[in-house]
Amino acid sequence: MLKVQCAEVRFRLFECGRFFLALIGAGVLASAAFADAEPTILAVADFEFKDTSGEVRDxxxxxxxxxxxxxVALHDGLSGNQKIDLVALPCQTExxxxxxxxxxxxxxxxxxxxxxxxxxGQVHKMSTLVGWVKxxxxxxxxxxxxxxxxxxxRGDTDEAWRRAAEFTARDIEKHCIP
Incomplete structure (x- = not known):
């Protein structure tokens, strides 16, 4: 009787092992399928600029x-993402x-x-200290x-604009790419 029970336990363990191997195999196949997913093809238009700060100096x-x-910083930030394939717009003007x-x-x-x-999009300079990226x-x-x-x-400097562009690229990657 003990031999029958041991054989039964071994058979069940074998069945469980086969089940877990099948799960692992399915997981590997699924991850491979997602890894081969087509990147999102994104065209990026030039951003516009609007200044409502009222500063006297041109x-x-x-x-x-x-x-x-x-x-350039926005493009560089987005081009580093493997989920995004950037394509250039064929614009005739500047x-x-x-x-x-x-x-x-x-x-x-x-x-x-x-x-x-x-x-x-658009970069909007509202004041000397505050800007928006829409x-x-x-x-x-x-x-x-x-x-x-x-x-x-915050800020109207080269550094502030560069950081805004880098943050915009990360935000697009995180919230806007399906």
Whole structure:
């Protein structure tokens, strides 16, 4: 009788072992499937700039340089993510914003480069100390925003704008990429 019970216990352990091996195998296959998932194809429009600070000194050249650096830092931050495949918009003019050539045209251009999503935005200098980054990620298939966010930053320096761009990239990765 003892031999029968031992054989029965061994058989059940063998069945449990096979079950756990099957679970482990399924987990490995599932993780491989997720690892091979297609990256999100994202087109990034140039951000616009708005200054309502009312400062007397003309800072147009400084802000244009900072806006370009903001775009480079944002692009660099997003391009480091393996879940995102950035594609360039085929804009004919120097600007490629929601104002010029416009949202409808930008969406069409993003679709021509196989983008599934379009990132648009604006940097707004409200005062000497306070700035905002307003952006949206649009789903080009559904024609609706996936994400629409306002971020604030402090300061009107190269460093403040760079940090704002880096934070914006992390926020997009965390909250806006499906």
């Amino acid at each position: 800072q147009t050249a400084e802000h244009e340089a900072r806006l370009k650096a903001f775009g 600007q490629c914003t929601i104002r010029d050539p416009g949202l409808v045209d930008l969406s069409k251009r993003a679709r021509t480069v196989s983008a599934k999503y379009l990132l648009i 952006f949206a990620v649009l789903d080009l298939n559904d024609n609706k925003p996936v994400c629409d966010r306002y971020l604030t930053y």
